[in-house]
Amino acid sequence: MIVNYKRLLRCFDLMSGLSINFDKSNLISVNCEQGWVDQASGILGCKQAVLPVRYLGISLRANPCLVKTWKPIIDKVEEKLNLWKVKVLNKASKLVLIKSMLNSLPMYYLSLYKMSKAVADKLIGLQRRFLWCNEDGNYGIPLVKWELVQAPKKVGELGVGDAVLRNTALLFKWWWRFSKEDCLLWKKIVYSCYNINPNVMLAYQHLPWIWNFHWRKELFQWEMDLVHQLHERLRPVKLSTDRHDAIVWKFDKKGVFSTSSFLQVIQSEILVDEITSYSFTSAIWRSVVPPRVELFGWFVLVGRVNIMKRLSRLGVIPNSDNVCVLCKKEIESVQHLFLLCEVTWRVWCTWLRYFRTDWAVSGTIKGLFESWTGMHSRKQEQRKWLTGFFVVIWNIWWERNDRIFKIKEASVAKMQSRTILSYQEWTSSDPGEC
Structure with missing residues (x-):
């Protein structure tokens, strides 16, 4: 019978021109006597193998419930999300790398095997460690729940995706x-x-x-x-x-x-209500400013920035150090730093004068964003006002960090001029132009 199989393969070779290399082929036996296997492999001129074996990158007869079956996938993710890369990447670049990693996972693997919870937790753990890791390689403070990172951008989240749902x-x-x-x-x-x-x-x-x-x-x-x-x-x-x-x-x-x-x-x-409650932030992702500025703006809108109030609540700094470094009067919270602080408000007023608009201050950063970006129906005007929003909060954060870490304090006029320069750099135009 084996001789007839070899003759049949030879006929296939002659008719199709596709030659079979028996030296690179394996004979895999299932419930066969070893003597018969030795004889058959000798007739065919091929090697012997036993299950499980790898075929097209997939382990045949492997148990998908075991973590070791998914080891090639885990190793590939770990290689792409190596911690040495965090020294040269900001959070926006990390997100891009995580998304590309998930999109490059072997689709044939995910389309054949059901991913177990242990494997999913391992993959999520590698992504979380890479995103929140500090430059020194130590695990940092997570700013938001991982469900917010995975949820799609059209509902206002970061849109990394979920490998389990794709599976x-x-x-x-x-x-x-x-x-x-x-x-x-x-x-x-x-x-x-x-x-x-x-x-x-x-x-x-x-x-x-x-x-x-x-x-x-x-x-x-x-x-x-x-x-x-x-x-x-x-x-x-x-x-x-x-x-x-x-x-x-x-x-x-x-x-x-x-x-x-x-x-x-x-x-x-x-999607739970906690996630859908941030759907108003979906207007951020319009590529009007650099990705890291867009991402920072998203963290500000969801109230997850490492300001003094949050750090004191987490025990990173003492409660006595949670005063705003700009006005030196109130506790530094997201609402205060980016909206209610008297120094910040003078910067916002500068942009209102540039846009020739009268505007009443909102009580929350969400109200500020919705009224600031929803003031016009024309797309060109919307992009202009959205860029102005990013310009202000980015430079406020820049000045705040300079005063804390570099002990450098700029005047309000200097802060206002920085916002103008940032706008010109990101849009190649002047904010006063219509």
Whole structure:
């Protein structure tokens, strides 16, 4: 029999021109006697191997529940997020690297194996360590919850993405292919292994329709409740007898499944109110200023900047050192430093004069941002005012850090001129131009 197989492969070689290199081939036996394996490998002229083996980068017969099965993925992530890179990257650059790392994960790996919680925690741990790590390599203070980092930008978050959700979307695609594609060998194997008859999913007995589901195992009570909910949903469905059955993905205009639409649906379902409450910050991501300034503006709007009040609450500094370094009168909070401080307000007034606008001060940084950026409907004016917002908060933070770490204090006029220079640098125009 082995000789006939070798002759058949030789015929394939002659007809297709695709030569088989037996020196690089392996004979993998399953429940075979060693003597027969030795004889067969000698006839074929190939080496022997045992499961598990690697094929196209995937371990055959490997247990996806074990962390060691995912070791190639974990090693790749750890290599890309090496801690030496934090010395030369700011947080915005770190986010870009984390996103590119997640997008470069082998899709065939994620589309075949279900990622376990241990593997997901390991990957998230590597990302968290890289993002919040200080320049000296020590773990820093996380500014926000990781769920805010993973949530999409269109709801106002950082949009890093979730490898677990992507893994789920890629696995779900197999269900779509199973229901849409016909006469495939892998589909026939699934039918055979699980004793599935696709023609008895529902039975028709005149009227009404009767849904007849066949389960591979006896259901638990909580699963029976879910089945009852399913029947309740299907009860009002009206089926047509003069049309062929078709499966349609209702979350896409064309009715075709895609992993991106699946991710959007799942994310909209699992996002909690705490995350959606920051949806107003989605207007930040317009690339009108450098990425690190955009990211800093986002941290300011969500109130997660390492100002004195927060550091004293965390025990990093004593409570006696939490006074604003600009006015030296009030406790330094996000609202005070970027809005209510008398020094900061004089800088805001400078920009109101440039924009020739009268404006009442808002009580919160959120109100400030929404009124400041929603004042005009024209896109050009919106970009102009949004840039002005970034210019002010960035230079306020710059001056605050200079006074703390460099013991350098600039006048209000100097701070105002810095904001103008920053605007000119980022937009190549003058703020007074219309």
